[in-house]
Amino acid sequence: MASLIKLFPVEHLADGKMRRVTVQGQNLVIVRQGDEFFALADRCTHENYALSDGFVESGKIGCPMHGATFELRSGAVLTPPAYEDVAVYPVRIVNGLVEVEI
Ligand code: FES
Structure with a gap:
């Protein structure tokens, strides 16, 4: 069953930044772009590096290790x-x- 988990105040994450959180034993990366927030598993599907150590740009998050990118909204692999x-x-x-639903 899904749970809503309170994470942090909106102002604790600046526009264009990301933050790693652990929720119910799972590592997530929370990303802010403007007034929108996104939550993704903090694990690249290539070789499991933390996406929260990577980069964010115009609707996507990039892996720091080999450069794969994923769409923030859907998690779809782009590169x-x-x-x-x-x-x-x-x-x-x-x-x-x-808040995140997990
Ligand atoms: S581990 Fe992310 S692109 Fe290779």
């Missing part, structure tokens, strides 16, 4: 050498707090 999508989780803002 090899990864060929599998990354899991994404619904995010919402409630009373100024970022």
Whole structure:
């Protein structure tokens, strides 16, 4: 059963930045672009490096190791050498707090 987990206040993550969190034993990366927040599994599907050590640009997140990129909204792989999508989780803002459903 899915749970809504409170993470942190919106202002604790600046536009264009990302942050690693651990929720129920799973490592996630939370990304902010403008007023939108995204949550993805913090694990590249190529060789398991942390995406939170990588880069974010215009709707995508990139792996620091070999440069694979994934769409923030869907987790779809955009660039090899990864060929599998990354899991994404619904995010919402409630009373100024970022919450993730996992
Ligand atoms: S580990 Fe991410 S692209 Fe290779």
